Amino acid sequence: MDLQIALNGDVTHAAMPRTADEIASDAAACVAAGATLLHLHAFDDDGVESLAPGPVGRMLRAVRSRCPTTPLNVTTFAAIVEDPRERLELIRGWTELPDLVAANQGEEGIDDISELLSGRGVGVEACVLSIEDTELFVRSGNASRFVRLVVEPLEADAADALALDAEMENMIAAAGITLPQLHHGVGIASWDVGRRAVARGHSIRTGLEDTSVLPDGTPARSNVELTTAAVELIRAVRSSGRVDDPRKPLGE
Template identity: 65%
Template sequence: MTALQAALNGDSVHPAVPRTPDEIAADAAACVAAGANLFHLHAFDDDGRESLDGEHVGRVLRAVRAACPGTPLNVTTFAEIEPDVDRRFRLVSAWTELPDLVAANQGEDGIDELGETLAARGVAVEACLLSVDDARRFVRSPRISSFARVVVEPLVGDPQAALDLAAEIEDVVVAAGVTLEQLHHGVGAASWDVIRRAALRGHGVRVGLEDLDTLPDGSAATSNADLVAAAAEIVAASRRA
């Protein structure tokens, strides 16, 4: 099954972005109905700030698992949420409620130790590649086989530049003989171009209000489920092509 990951929240200011556990769970259920089969989640504290604290992460995981049983849940380990490397490691290492996967940005300080610690506890790790340098670093890793998938993230707003970067990152990965499943996503106006390219190549895709707030025709998206439904149609059309 092709992965269709819904990125529900993050630091987006869209009014439909869910932040409380109950909001995230309800939104996740709507996205499953629209075609999502994987989630990328950010937890928030009681003041609405993104958090890596185990209490807040656990609340989100329990709520979404109750609403979407059996759907794999990926939680961010994004360094911008907690820039202090040691504190981030302590927070994540202390999680008692564990996600199925984590997103591990390969260019961040301390990410190898963080990924190894979570993998040892049975959490799958996505290798997130935001640049060609990230890709080159990743393919030199002796731990490639321990990753669940590669996430190609050309996070530039210009559509052609995003497509070019996605191709460059993918070329580095493929040339190194890495056969892990790939999942691709962009940001803003470039997102749909990146999704179409990835779908035609048989890769998984990610969509959600964390990444963009417009539908393929340029109209405003009112919900994550709107975006997931549009991505699901692109994936289905690519299979018919």
């Protein structure tokens, strides 16, 4: 069971890191607090999200210098570069490669990006954010090309997020897909999604890209504080003895 921390992204928070040095420092602190995976967005010199080789390479080198044994996952999010051909060419130019990338299954051009990077030895996480994404992923029949399935019920209401999380997981199980899974939500609902996922035996994610609040609803001051809260959540669920076999059908 892994704990991935999504350090940054298209969000506003005073503690969110943007420069390569800030990201590396924050990453090292999160790993010290219990993170086992890192999900990263690069920013250019103007503080704008970027998929260009320069910003991505600087960030990866900086983080690896501080976290040499922690797998690094870089976004390929279409909202950063909307033109799929431009996005592919930027990623083709990467000279410093991450260990993993996140590949949102509903995005135009994502299959080309996945093929390019997997051919260069980068692990690809398939990300499903909706029932439609999950249906598309199941129909594709190519689950074996991915190293992990990331289930993202991005609903603000906890009950809605939990229902969507369960429905997507049921669809995956019914298709006989046995990839390791990582689940996360957004906002305060992310903690309910995380608690359910840990009880199902899955990995989870938190970080300022996903939420700016702690499980009790109080504002989070940093990624480290979110990491610590997630470690405590994992321990609490495990100590309760509620961890299920994720291969079994879901009852809820």
